[in-house]
Amino acid sequence: MSDIAMPLRQSNRAWLRGARFDLSFILGIPAVALLTGAVILWQPQLFTPILVFDLWFLGYHHVIATYTRLCFDRKSFSEHWPLLVVLLPAVAIVTLAIVYFVGLWTVVSVYFYWQWFHYTRQSWGISRAYRGKERNALYEDGWLDQAVFYAVPVLGILFRSYQDPGLFIGMELRVVPVPAAVLGVAVVATAILLAIWVWRRFQAARQGRLAHVHTMYMLTHFLIFAVAYLVIRDITIGWLVINIWHNAQYVLFVWMFNSRRFKDGIDPDARFLSYISQPQRLWLYLVTCILITGVIYWAILGTLEAFFFAGLSTTVVLYQIVNFHHYVVDSRIWKVRKEPIRRTLGLQA
Numbered sequence: 001m002s003d004i005a006m007p008l009r010q011s012n013r014a015w016l017r018g019a020r021f022d023l024s025f026i027l028g029i030p031a032v033a034l035l036t037g038a039v040i041l042w043q044p045q046l047f048t049p050i051l052v053f054d055l056w057f058l059g060y061h062h063v064i065a066t067y068t069r070l071c072f073d074r075k076s077f078s079e080h081w082p083l084l085v086v087l088l089p090a091v092a093i094v095t096l097a098i099v100y101f102v103g104l105w106t107v108v109s110v111y112f113y114w115q116w117f118h119y120t121r122q123s124w125g126i127s128r129a130y131r132g133k134e135r136n137a138l139y140e141d142g143w144l145d146q147a148v149f150y151a152v153p154v155l156g157i158l159f160r161s162y163q164d165p166g167l168f169i170g171m172e173l174r175v176v177p178v179p180a181a182v183l184g185v186a187v188v189a190t191a192i193l194l195a196i197w198v199w200r201r202f203q204a205a206r207q208g209r210l211a212h213v214h215t216m217y218m219l220t221h222f223l224i225f226a227v228a229y230l231v232i233r234d235i236t237i238g239w240l241v242i243n244i245w246h247n248a249q250y251v252l253f254v255w256m257f258n259s260r261r262f263k264d265g266i267d268p269d270a271r272f273l274s275y276i277s278q279p280q281r282l283w284l285y286l287v288t289c290i291l292i293t294g295v296i297y298w299a300i301l302g303t304l305e306a307f308f309f310a311g312l313s314t315t316v317v318l319y320q321i322v323n324f325h326h327y328v329v330d331s332r333i334w335k336v337r338k339e340p341i342r343r344t345l346g347l348q349a
Helices: 005-010 019-042 044-067 074-101 104-132 142-163 180-206 212-231 235-261 271-276 279-308 312-333 339-345
Strands: none
Touching (some): 019 235, 074 104, 074 312, 104 212, 104 235, 104 312, 142 180, 142 235, 180 212, 212 235, 235 271, 235 279, 271 279
């Protein structure tokens, strides 16, 4: 057996679902996102059709996937109903008030920073899941662990703020001013932290305690944030690359979670969700979410725009209300440290 195959075979217990799924999840999704960015840089006129495809088949679908954790079965709804009945109207009222009294740029600017934080936190949670599958490996701990993980994302958002592009997805963007000196310190700190991480992983490999799967995930985490925020100069194209990565990650992770939750077959208390979440029915799960996406985003929001509002600004506000609500909900329902989540994912205590 080759030297490369041996570590992967030995780390079977570290997969969240299995080698085929996890390698597609860890390596395949970033490859697609990066290839998409390369295609747009080569042929800029393809940006709009690719953006539309991303929104309808990944972005909106990604948001709908969240609701499979909230209201697709009685147990989930009984636990999380305040997030729908109370939180959603509150987010809508606050967002509309800010836009009315301050301006549309506030929604665009808040979205720019909040989506960066949301994408980073999702990646953090996934990295915790992989780390929890192989607890005996040698890892960084405490503040160093978090500093290493956040180093590239923080440098990326600081660079975009320093860059101050003025426009984001064709709309006015106002950023937090970042002086060149602060950016310079961040560059040095990031380089040091990454060097420490590489050295620590080298030490772990020498001791036979390297977490192979977690290390692969961390490398793709660093790569995608570096390319999206530092390498690609155009802020909107960079955002689209990491948005594709983030959306595809979420859709597959939620399906994987649901398939593990209902691995024993159809649950009488969640017949619909457990049926479409069976391992052999990934296609049905995806089609179902896409159909629901069409109903919510096309029919309901389209009706609201036709009867009450008009124009691009209204569309942006309505979609961001859903996005902001989704960000808050995700921060509540996907905490890997929660015992039900850990048990479903098969993580070590």
